[in-house]
Amino acid sequence: MIETFQERYENRHEYAKQWKDKTGGKVLGYFCTYVPEEICYAAGVLPVRILGSHEPQDVTEPHIFAMYCPFCRDCLAQGLQGRYDYLDGIMIAQSCLHIRQAFTSWDLHVPTDWSYFLPMPHNVQSPRAVPYLVEELKVFKKALEVWTGNTITDDDLKRGIELVNRDRQLMKQVYELRKREEPPLSGLESMYMVVSSQLSDKEDHARLVEEALKELEDRTLGRPIGQRLIILGSEDDDHEFINMVESCGSTFVIDDHCTGTRYFWDEVSLNGGDPLTAIATRYVNRIPCPTKDWPLRTRLPHILGLAKDWDATGAVILQQKFCDPHELDIPAIKSALEEQGLTTLFLELDVTVPIGQFKTRVEAFLEILDEDDLF
Amino acid sequence: MAKYKTAPLKSWQRAKEIRTEYYQNYAVAHEKGGLRWAGGAWTFDAIPAGLGDDVYPITSEPYGATIAFQKDFSDRCLEATERAGYARDLCAYMRNYWGSIILNEYGWVDPGEERKPFPKPDFVWQDHICCSHAKWYQVVSDLEGGIPMYCIDVSVGPYEHTTEHGLEYLVGQMHDGIEWLEKTTGRKYDDEKLIEAVNNTCRSTSAWAKVCALNQAIPAPLEEKTMYSLYVLGTLQKSSKDVADFYEELLAEVQDRVDNQIAAVENEQVRVMTDTQPPWGFLRVFRYMASKYGCVSVGSLYTFALIGNWIWDDEGNFVPRPTPQSQGLVIKDRDQALRVLAEWELSKPEWQHFYHPKYKSDMMIQIAKDWKLDGVMLHYNRGCEGLSLGIAENRLAILDSGFPVMVFEGNMGDEREFDEARTTARIDSFMESLDVPKLN
């Protein structure tokens, strides 16, 4: 049943189209996990994350200068090639400049009825961020109401919050299982589970995760676990790469990716308060993307905690080529991990990765870890 | 026989003096019991001005460009930064700047003197709109042994959609920032000094825009290479009285050049604009264009509006933004000063494309029309993700509006990524395609 998530990942377009046919609702493509999905669900809209396809393409060159990350170009290519022609709208919540270009070029060149830019604050460590975001969420809610023709009540918002929270809680249970000496799922399977959540109706996804949890209870991978690794960095749904590392004698047991923990780690805590304030608080306080992680680097202690709690011995640090926000954190993260005794391997992702060359480096990295075990 | 008369710019000397004093003052601040701080060219420098008259900034981007001019030193700085583990595609200004911290060598060298150690700032005062702005200074803080930093997020959406809560978000961060400054420096904050610095900010950024507007004249009284040396003062300290006064004096001189048809390029026969920062080590490319083709670059949205403030008026013209003070506003207290400052800076043209390239395309096309251009040269600048943002879409929009566009790739601060020969070859092709006859 665990393969269902991979199928969902691979058939994302068919899934969204079927959802549309079945419900008659609107599908909203979004570009960054700072988009408050709770409010979309409250409006009866299905939010799906726009991701790339990891294929070489030749359509984005006129639109995005080549010094921006391969991920944003890969995403835009999907739009220019018409693969998301079923979308009713697109939106982005302010994060890095790279992915913003995928959004703005899509806005200019891919016919879409509705497009929305949510100026998510960057200074999330300031007490001024939540009040500002609450006001922006009010504007966003209103825009959704006008677009869909549905009034969004507080009850709708609460329903949206519960729905998304439920999926988050379940995913956290899955991640708890990965602490086991014999994790019942691989890093690749886990990636499929998280990313399929970004591509699915949350209720539907939560149901699948509930079923999967039963199966995972006494599942084993049927292979040696090898080195326990943490994988961290920028957007990463490069299944070919993840699979290669795991098939070299290791298992990813935890991650810090927006295609992993950063997406679902934090819940909205309503506590009987105003739903929009609760949502704003969650997005301001969530595990941040590095572009918002300042002046303190709050991700540092968080990552170290994950590595410790999931008992990782090595760290694979990945970034999309040209990803400035991550590049500016990596030296600090690398030295913090190494101080904690973890060996690190740093690699840059492109649309497709040179698997052979990376494999050599991964094998050497795992050898070092294996030798460490001897002493 | 030259087509137009030309003359050197008289204000040049004063511009040079202000820049020299700036870097000297920063270096010796501690000797006089003063303070030093570091921040970006767009930071709200008017706010630390309230800490006293002996508080001196160093802004990273012009400092990085200053290093880029010194190719050997720049090479050493870039290498030092790479050795410390920072990626090669990061902001080229900052890679120069970080390198100078790591090497502990100051990028400013007084004539006839030895290079001095880098003067460590007491705190960081930055703003954030590019997704790296605040991150740059985390690295500065790391490299400087953990100096305290404060950073104001200004990314509340395009100016035409400014909201009360967006403004409040900025002003709130500013108020908190003043408390932070008092706590960090142990000094008492002087609101009168803040008010004066805000008035200077409006004055200098408006006056510089007026100078650039005069370049609509044929022949152009200024060419872009000279403009770089002038606009830079605003990037150093737009809130200083010296800079505001300078731009007003410059305005009078440039008006005089227009009235007397004094050209920047004596054989002006083709007019272009560029965009994004130039490759600083290779400004001779502009001289090549002028001498071989009589081509004058009248500026760019970058030189006009990185610091200069402009606005679309009610008739749809793109004009220097008049200061609220010139329309009778008198700032009375801290809160009002901060609100005026925040509102003023949010209209900065160079902040608009961060939300959508269409804002920048509209401004560029209007400049191409009003400054009577024959073509546009875009620098796809690998050194700056913030200003290269959306540049490919700007290109398409400008082409659509009927202006020819040439693209050249390079880097403002890393000479390893700029190919001078290929760039001049490209200029030749562009000039050929515009049917520009070669001079001589």
Place this chain on the structure above:
Amino acid sequence: MITTGIDVGAKNVKVVIQEDGKILGKGSVLAGLDMGAAISEAFDAALKDAGLTRDKIEKIYATGAGRNEVKDADDSYTEVGADAAGAAHLFPDARTVIDVGAEEGRAIRIDDRGKVVDFAINERCAAGAGAFTEAMARALEVPLEELGPLSLTSTKAVAMNAQCAVFGESEVVSLIHQKTEKQDIARAVHDAMATRITSMARRVGVEPPVALIGGVAYNPGFVDSLKRDLEVEVMIPDEPEFISALGAALLAAGMTK
């Protein structure tokens, strides 16, 4: 009017002598360290080919990256201008000209008079030029001239990331290790290069008909990949490496539309 065009390229010096749009003679010489000698040698070869002596040449125009090395040139044009002139002469309907040479790829959009409307040049990267196929042929241990025909026998598309030639080479090596068939790797190389060229061409807008010139146009594997990518037919002249020199000669004669 008899004129000469001299194209001083990165790898070869090519000379064309023409009269009234008809090519009288051609010469091509490998550009060595002594550029002046190579230019003279190529010029002499072209004169010999045309059966002419130097004094019969009324005008000489130079083009190419090394055009300033041609000391007796009456004037010079850039490769972009010369490409456009040469291609428009042979293919008056062409609206897009793609030139793929040893170290540079160019895409030029021209109007109905053969005038340059817009152009793009690949940047500081060999992945979109002939040098790339040479390096990949070496990695595959296949003679360069066999790389094209070999790739035509491939029936399977293998994706390859060709952001840069350095990566490209290690990717070819890893494909070899994965026991990918040689012909499929050859096709992957050409596909990657075609993607790169098409990307660049899309920057100026690919308006058909498209003319492909430059030495790499001899490579049938690349041409096949390029056609598939551009989704339009491409016209290739005989001896595509001489078109820039021809263009310069035509410009010298004032024979452009």
